[in-house]
Amino acid sequence: MAGSSTELEHGLSERAQTLLKTLVERYIREGQPVGSRTLARDSKLDLSPATIRNVMADLEELGLVASPHTSAGRVPTARGYRLFVDSLLTVKPLRPATVSRLKRELGERAETPAEVIESASSLLSAVTRLAGVVMLPRVEQVTLRQVEFLPLSGNRVLVILVTNNAEVQNRIIHTGRTYSAAELEAAANYINREFAGRDLRGIREAVAAAMARARDDMGRIMETALAVADRAFEGRRDDDFVLAGQNHLLEYQEMADIERLRRLFEAFNTKRDILHLLDQSLDAEGVQIFIGQESGYEVLDSCSVVTSPYRVGDQVVGVLGVIGPTRMAYDRVIPIVDVTARLLGAALSSE
């Protein structure tokens, strides 16, 4: 009865499932098309190659496997992998050594948030031997902790913004006129006094409102503060991600096509497509997998992307994951991505 229920899920007999599973596992391990004889040996079903060939013909019909040519074995298709990861996969528990390594390097070694992100990406790539990506956390509410204005030559002002806990941003803004160090300091003091702890966007609105209201009857300090702050708090879309270990991709046979590779690396550089893809996982529950063309981006054909959102507090703030050939060890990669997402969240929260 259990048998018939699993059978109904995707119209595959228990036996066919076992065989598909064995085939995918074997192919992932060896990278060679799997023939009926091998499969007969590998699966413990005690069936003759001939029988298995019949099953394979069915699986091929269903688009779950394909053979590169008549006299080669079978290879999983994207749909085959999909079925595999969805209902056949037995996830491998992580080695304790791996877990503690992740914990150590994420929690203890890394200091600033930027370093933590960087580590997460490197770790993902090092542990999986794939390319690791970590989207920068999109912090909806960036609160001002402290601001500093320093005059530079040529009507420029160096703005140092300390936000949230330990994030430091600095930018240079061009102002309409020259401000003295004293003026700027007073202005910064004013802003820190008035706005510390408040949301950056809110501050900018408050500043705009104040400017509109006050016009010419405001004091020198406030005028400076508002003029500078208006430009200093300009929203900055920092949709971005940190990539590590694209080199690993060179190690895989299936990435040998140099022109494909170039286009893939180009996409890593351009970032746009990859970001779009990661964005899609922002509101997914847990680990999500894009297999081959599923991602919808041509450069990622024959690649799979395994992602997971990560949260700070109970708020999802970003996505991380790995990118590699479709033929990757999903049973190992999935838990690694999963755990790293949790640990990254924890590390960022504790800052």
Add this chain to the structure above:
Amino acid sequence: MAGSSTELEHGLSERAQTLLKTLVERYIREGQPVGSRTLARDSKLDLSPATIRNVMADLEELGLVASPHTSAGRVPTARGYRLFVDSLLTVKPLRPATVSRLKRELGERAETPAEVIESASSLLSAVTRLAGVVMLPRVEQVTLRQVEFLPLSGNRVLVILVTNNAEVQNRIIHTGRTYSAAELEAAANYINREFAGRDLRGIREAVAAAMARARDDMGRIMETALAVADRAFEGRRDDDFVLAGQNHLLEYQEMADIERLRRLFEAFNTKRDILHLLDQSLDAEGVQIFIGQESGYEVLDSCSVVTSPYRVGDQVVGVLGVIGPTRMAYDRVIPIVDVTARLLGAALSSE
């Protein structure tokens, strides 16, 4: 007479030089071994292929050209390229459009020093279609402009260091005990008052001296200041470089060996070897070229590196350059590297 003098320089007849030059130029353009017939047509010497073959035999004897196999044309060796760039090369003046592009994007578009460096690297790579590298400027004298200490949870302090003009560094230090915001502010004030404008290393020494001298009879503020500053001003070796456009290397036929490529990219990641190589150019006069194995690093076999130091004021502070296949358009690349070095220096000075 002029003829005989050039001849003596490297024991090559004027004619042999012309032929070598033509051969190298042709090979750089086409990427195919050059045969005697082609060479006869290309060089305007009005010689028969047979004569040219004789000359080629001589050049081969001298190790300046080689043939991949008996019945292929000749290809320049590393020594051949060397002679070519040293005495045969006619450098191509840059197109005004290129120059103004470099100027615009380096001088105007980029704001902070970090952005300028980044641009320089991208530009080098974009304009030459090779990989661009820019060593971070090693500023011997890092003067303190302003320091800020902010308390974080768990005995940690966020240090924001504004140095020289507009460089902002931030780091997190762990302290022996918890300091209050007020304590830290007072300490920062003390340091800013006492040490602003002085050399970072000098400050640390002064602090160490003060700590040794003062022991327990110093005021609370000074104690805090010294304790924190001691850790905050720790020297930080930031030997590093910014790499751009390694993707371009995938476009070249001669980089098709995927295993070599992997090792090269690995070297880019490790940075150590590349840094060593760049270091060697620090005290060179102008543009320097490493051809093939000349660099001494195995990964760079069949690569050439064209570098130039760049200066801020009259002080050499770093090196930039490009990395690409030995077969690169030296006549174009050399002036680009040269000009970019000057422009980068200028852009950094004007900050």
Add this chain to the structure above:
DNA sequence: GTTAGCACTCTATGTATTTGAGTGCTAAGG
């Protein structure tokens, strides 16, 4: 439903053969 048997297909590998580009050498000519 399962399986043995068999013809068939297709790749990979190895071996000749041919073609063409380019060389080195030699001998003749200025």
Add this chain to the structure above:
DNA sequence: CCTTAGCACTCAAATACATAGAGTGCTAAC
């Protein structure tokens, strides 16, 4: 003595062909 035509020679690349082996699909028997 330098230059060049001529020619034999070499070698890579292309082409064709044969062979071996892996694996299939199909059929017929169990």
